[in-house]
Amino acid sequence: MDQIVPRTADVLPSAPEWRKSGPEAEERVVRLITEAIQQNRLQPGDRLVERELSDGAVANRQAVRQGLARLAQAGLVVLTPNRGATVVQYSPETIRQIMQARIVNEGAALRDLAETMDDAGRDRLVDILRREAAAYDDGRVTEARHLSRAFHATVMELAGNEMMTRFVNELIACQPLLGNSRTGKQSSFSGVIAHTRTVAALLRKDGAEAEAINTQLLLALEREFLREATAEPG
Amino acid sequence: MDQIVPRTADVLPSAPEWRKSGPEAEERVVRLITEAIQQNRLQPGDRLVERELSDGAVANRQAVRQGLARLAQAGLVVLTPNRGATVVQYSPETIRQIMQARIVNEGAALRDLAETMDDAGRDRLVDILRREAAAYDDGRVTEARHLSRAFHATVMELAGNEMMTRFVNELIACQPLLGNSRTGKQSSFSGVIAHTRTVAALLRKDGAEAEAINTQLLLALEREFLREATAEPG
DNA sequence: AAGCTTAAAATTGTCGACAATCGGAAAGGC
DNA sequence: GCCTTTCCGATTGTCGACAATTTTAAGCTT
Numbered sequence: 001m002d003q004i005v006p007r008t009a010d011v012l013p014s015a016p017e018w019r020k021s022g023p024e025a026e027e028r029v030v031r032l033i034t035e036a037i038q039q040n041r042l043q044p045g046d047r048l049v050e051r052e053l054s055d056g057a058v059a060n061r062q063a064v065r066q067g068l069a070r071l072a073q074a075g076l077v078v079l080t081p082n083r084g085a086t087v088v089q090y091s092p093e094t095i096r097q098i099m100q101a102r103i104v105n106e107g108a109a110l111r112d113l114a115e116t117m118d119d120a121g122r123d124r125l126v127d128i129l130r131r132e133a134a135a136y137d138d139g140r141v142t143e144a145r146h147l148s149r150a151f152h153a154t155v156m157e158l159a160g161n162e163m164m165t166r167f168v169n170e171l172i173a174c175q176p177l178l179g180n181s182r183t184g185k186q187s188s189f190s191g192v193i194a195h196t197r198t199v200a201a202l203l204r205k206d207g208a209e210a211e212a213i214n215t216q217l218l219l220a221l222e223r224e225f226l227r228e229a230t231a232e233p234g
Numbered sequence: 235m236d237q238i239v240p241r242t243a244d245v246l247p248s249a250p251e252w253r254k255s256g257p258e259a260e261e262r263v264v265r266l267i268t269e270a271i272q273q274n275r276l277q278p279g280d281r282l283v284e285r286e287l288s289d290g291a292v293a294n295r296q297a298v299r300q301g302l303a304r305l306a307q308a309g310l311v312v313l314t315p316n317r318g319a320t321v322v323q324y325s326p327e328t329i330r331q332i333m334q335a336r337i338v339n340e341g342a343a344l345r346d347l348a349e350t351m352d353d354a355g356r357d358r359l360v361d362i363l364r365r366e367a368a369a370y371d372d373g374r375v376t377e378a379r380h381l382s383r384a385f386h387a388t389v390m391e392l393a394g395n396e397m398m399t400r401f402v403n404e405l406i407a408c409q410p411l412l413g414n415s416r417t418g419k420q421s422s423f424s425g426v427i428a429h430t431r432t433v434a435a436l437l438r439k440d441g442a443e444a445e446a447i448n449t450q451l452l453l454a455l456e457r458e459f460l461r462e463a464t465a466e467p468g
Numbered sequence: 469a470a471g472c473t474t475a476a477a478a479t480t481g482t483c484g485a486c487a488a489t490c491g492g493a494a495a496g497g498c
Numbered sequence: 499g500c501c502t503t504t505c506c507g508a509t510t511g512t513c514g515a516c517a518a519t520t521t522t523a524a525g526c527t528t
Binding site: 049050065081082083084 | 478479480481
């Protein structure tokens with residue numbers, strides 16, 4: 001059984017831990033592209049060529065194809081027949097619709113959560129909030145933004161409705177494509193303030209207030225995105 | 235250029251209109267399986283074997299695979315590695331979550347629609363409503379159910395938020411997997427009544443009332459599904 | 469020089485064969 | 499007689515090569 005071609009990926013220590021195939025590979029493709037979008041390394045309109053991805057990246061072409069299909073269904077890329085995948089470009093109307101959908105679903109989650117949140121949930125939110133504030137104070141804007149998204153995602157998860165959680169997570173995932181939030185520092189600041197007040201409202205079991213704060217925050221974000229989208233329509 | 239193997243699908247008149255490949259083929263797989271589920275020809279737990287689908291059905295194996303992947307992402311089938319696809323079996327908790335998500339999103343849509351609906355939209359809803367009532371009167375339960383789903387889908391579409399429309403459509407699509415509604419006739423009847431009252435409320439621009447009616451309808455449906463799910467858990 | 473036609477390069481889409489994996493059935497041991 | 503182990507059939511997952519399509523670029527005509 002010791003042999004010349006020793007099932008490469010299993011034996012060689014220099015070989016990477018991950019395989020180039022399987023459901024994991026598809027997942028990796030999705031994650032890498034998503035991260036690239038979140039870091040603005042991929043801009044709206046950029047083409048995603050299968051061969052480049054399967055070469056330079058971490059999977060074979062089939063896994064890349066499946067990953068792109070999933071991203072298309074999630075709405076992060078658009079897949080035109082015989083033309084391949086490109087990063088989506090949202091219209092102002094779509095931006096409004098995305099934020100409205102978040103307002104509705106996160107609002108419902110906050111109302112539920114005000115009644116049902118336990119100490120463990122509170123601790124998780126407070127922890128994220130503290131790290132978000134720290135990242136903001138240290139000027140780590142990217143990390144602050146990431147933690148802000150984690151805050152909203154955690155609210156959904158704690159509310160316990162997996163369907164709505166999945167939906168909102170999709171909406172959050174395409175947030176980096178809505179705009180850079182050039183005024184990053186300021187918007188992060190509003191985020192920290194709003195999240196703090198949201199947690200306070202939740203602890204008072206004041207679901208309506210938590211929802212109202214979150215709605216105002218999302219509307220402010222929407223205004224920023226719309227300003228960017230109309231200012232630089234290229 | 236006239237030859238022995240004449241690009242089969244293009245020339246032969248006996249050949250089917252559709253090709254066995256392409257994005258259309260994948261779409262066809264999704265549609266056929268969805269319809270089979272809606273007609274209870276596929277029950278929760280049934281296995282979906284790729285070869286059987288690509289043989290008896292209308293696409294090559296690759297299209298079948300992609301179609302199954304999409305159905306899995308939509309939540310209609312579950313895809314276990316190396317085991318293939320099976321029709322999902324929802325837990326009572328998941329049933330609650332699905333209906334709650336519909337209540338939230340359809341409610342928001344109805345509130346918007348009360349303000350913005352024009353005559354064309356009214357006509358579309360009334361038309362569906364009339365056909366639904368006719369189907370119920372004639373005892374065509376399956377068609378009545380289909381039109382009931384169309385009513386809810388059309389409400390979302392008229393409200394104009396594509397994101398929420400897509401989400402609710404997914405939730406509606408898995409309704410046949412929640413239960414048969416053995417009391418089909420009666421639940422269809424409640425549906426017709428509730429939809430009629432919903433349209434009436436919309437025409438009065440009473441969004442809150444429309445939402446309330448719809449919520450009660452969905453909660454009644456949820457109770458039915460839960461009764462079935464707990465009664466016959468096999 | 470501008471515009472059209474045609475060829476070639478790049479990219480996606482498709483197919484069949486093979487490899488890996490799982491479930492169950494048969495054989496063997498206690 | 500029951501449990502464990504091994505093998506086999508069935509099914510999914512993977513890969514490379516080829517076909518179809520689109521885009522790019524050059525060449526030719528006007």
